[in-house]
Amino acid sequence: MHAIVIDDSSAMRMILRRIVSQFGFEVAEASNGREALEVLAASDTVPDVALVDWNMPEMNGLEFIQAVRADDRYSKLTLLMVTTESEQSQIVRALAAGAHEYLIKPFTPDAVAEKLELLGLTTAGV
Amino acid sequence: MSVETMVSLPSDVEMIEIVTQVWASFLDDELLPVFADAAGSTGNRLVAWVSISGEWTGHLQVTTTPGGARDITAGMFQLEAAEVETGEVADAIGEIANMIGGTVKGMVGASAALSLPQVVLDASALISPDAHEVVQVRFQWRGEPIEVSLWERRDSNGGGQR
Amino acid sequence: MSISVTDFNFVTDLVRRESAIVLQPGKEYLVEARLAPLAKAAGMAKVGDFVRQVSLERDRKQCWAIVEALTTNETSWFRDASVYEGFRTELLPKLKAARRMHQPLRIWSAAASTGQEAYSLAMMLIDELEPGRRYEIVGTDISGDVLEQARAGRYSQLEMNRGLPARHLVRFFQRRGVHWEVTPELRRDVTFRELNLAAPFIGLPRFDVIFMRNVLIYFDQETKRSILRRVRQVMASDGWLILGTAETTRGIDDEYELVRMAGLSAYRLHSGASLPTRRG
Numbered sequence: 119m120h121a122i123v124i125d126d127s128s129a130m131r132m133i134l135r136r137i138v139s140q141f142g143f144e145v146a147e148a149s150n151g152r153e154a155l156e157v158l159a160a161s162d163t164v165p166d167v168a169l170v171d172w173n174m175p176e177m178n179g180l181e182f183i184q185a186v187r188a189d190d191r192y193s194k195l196t197l198l199m200v201t202t203e204s205e206q207s208q209i210v211r212a213l214a215a216g217a218h219e220y221l222i223k224p225f226t227p228d229a230v231a232e233k234l235e236l237l238g239l240t241t242a243g244v
Numbered sequence: 245m246s247v248e249t250m251v252s253l254p255s256d257v258e259m260i261e262i263v264t265q266v267w268a269s270f271l272d273d274e275l276l277p278v279f280a281d282a283a284g285s286t287g288n289r290l291v292a293w294v295s296i297s298g299e300w301t302g303h304l305q306v307t308t309t310p311g312g313a314r315d316i317t318a319g320m321f322q323l324e325a326a327e328v329e330t331g332e333v334a335d336a337i338g339e340i341a342n343m344i345g346g347t348v349k350g351m352v353g354a355s356a357a358l359s360l361p362q363v364v365l366d367a368s369a370l371i372s373p374d375a376h377e378v379v380q381v382r383f384q385w386r387g388e389p390i391e392v393s394l395w396e397r398r399d400s401n402g403g404g405q406r
Numbered sequence: 407m408s409i410s411v412t413d414f415n416f417v418t419d420l421v422r423r424e425s426a427i428v429l430q431p432g433k434e435y436l437v438e439a440r441l442a443p444l445a446k447a448a449g450m451a452k453v454g455d456f457v458r459q460v461s462l463e464r465d466r467k468q469c470w471a472i473v474e475a476l477t478t479n480e481t482s483w484f485r486d487a488s489v490y491e492g493f494r495t496e497l498l499p500k501l502k503a504a505r506r507m508h509q510p511l512r513i514w515s516a517a518a519s520t521g522q523e524a525y526s527l528a529m530m531l532i533d534e535l536e537p538g539r540r541y542e543i544v545g546t547d548i549s550g551d552v553l554e555q556a557r558a559g560r561y562s563q564l565e566m567n568r569g570l571p572a573r574h575l576v577r578f579f580q581r582r583g584v585h586w587e588v589t590p591e592l593r594r595d596v597t598f599r600e601l602n603l604a605a606p607f608i609g610l611p612r613f614d615v616i617f618m619r620n621v622l623i624y625f626d627q628e629t630k631r632s633i634l635r636r637v638r639q640v641m642a643s644d645g646w647l648i649l650g651t652a653e654t655t656r657g658i659d660d661e662y663e664l665v666r667m668a669g670l671s672a673y674r675l676h677s678g679a680s681l682p683t684r685r686g
Contacts, residue, residue, distance in 0.1 A: 140434065213573060213576070225567050236571060
């Protein structure tokens, strides 16, 4: 299984990489939406899941999600938004743009595990 | 535009809750709020902050000792304290400020923007002459002091209410 | 991380033996996080050292504490997705067919705690039931404190992150400062009451489905027997009892029969058991 973590904070990328790789994913990284699109285009395999921050320079998470959902190549890519944005209206915007699920920072590893299970990307072991 | 928009600033209790949740997620549950007046800060401090701008303007600041910052970094990145590098400290404390600031931003206004975190590694005090402190909470964590404060720009359009 | 492969294997074997729950590889972080408080209470800084000591001494209480720490996840929404899925695809259609529209479906969440199970069931029913068909959910718990939170329907950001689909978050909750509260729509037909399962069930209606998950384990054999006997009296003759995935009525009460459905095992009364049918 493959994942891509997209966040402009290297600390957050490191934390998410650690958590997600413990579930058996190979993890790629990008620091903004535009870079993420480049990583996707350059790769042979489409990742199973993208963990996407919202506020990033050059191309933010919402724009990235819109771009991915408009591109048939990435129709199988599951989009999990991971962000501090916690206003109801923001969550609605993200889901309307095509995010499959949404996780509000800060989060525990358990919370990530449960979102991935919800999305059918991991099986429940506990 | 002369309409005053009232925004809702977090109370002390809410700020304590926000910081506690960040700690519970990435560190541990040993963060203790302290309420006694500070004896006056001595020695170096590390300060990280993020600016919030929109209907309400100000910044969220996290202050701790170099030792506290090193322990936070070691905990977040699961390193031994001795292995921690300066760049990593800046990243870790900056991210703490970012997460607390992000949550506060959600409370003060939907259309606010959050800046990238700024970190000063070596300061005995940080003074913001054009802002005043509107929320301050203090903690003890593993014997180190942690202070989180919210500052409002003096000419902020929205007068904050608590 | 301080736990070794041997430590992890000891823990997974223990958990599987005691609870039938399987910890997959990849859950080492979970073992580390959940057992850290136990290690600390035992005076050990490293979880690995704690596990090693327990594996040598095999102290019953410590073993059980480990199993509990790894298998209870009370604060999650829609805990055990396969149970909710099975309820939705297997039990609900049966109940809808067996009940007239004016008969509200009655559901008991018998270890309601802070209310996540009761409200999760309500979310599912709001989605699944036809307009005009009502439901009543009763959540009970021995602890008044946790019920306070359940009644308030107020949850922290961390609690909201636990297994709650985002579409349900935006539909059924409202932000209140640093917390979230259930909407009036979700709250409407859910009530909470204090109840000690070991004592008589006073004033409970007859239920169509009873969720009593991972709570019987806290009682001795005699009390389990008493509880299951009294549960039969508040269960519709064609009603269902759902226990925790590793629990069984076998050896405790023979009036129940196990039915395995897709993803869900549930108990109903033996067809031979004579009980009055539910009146309205």
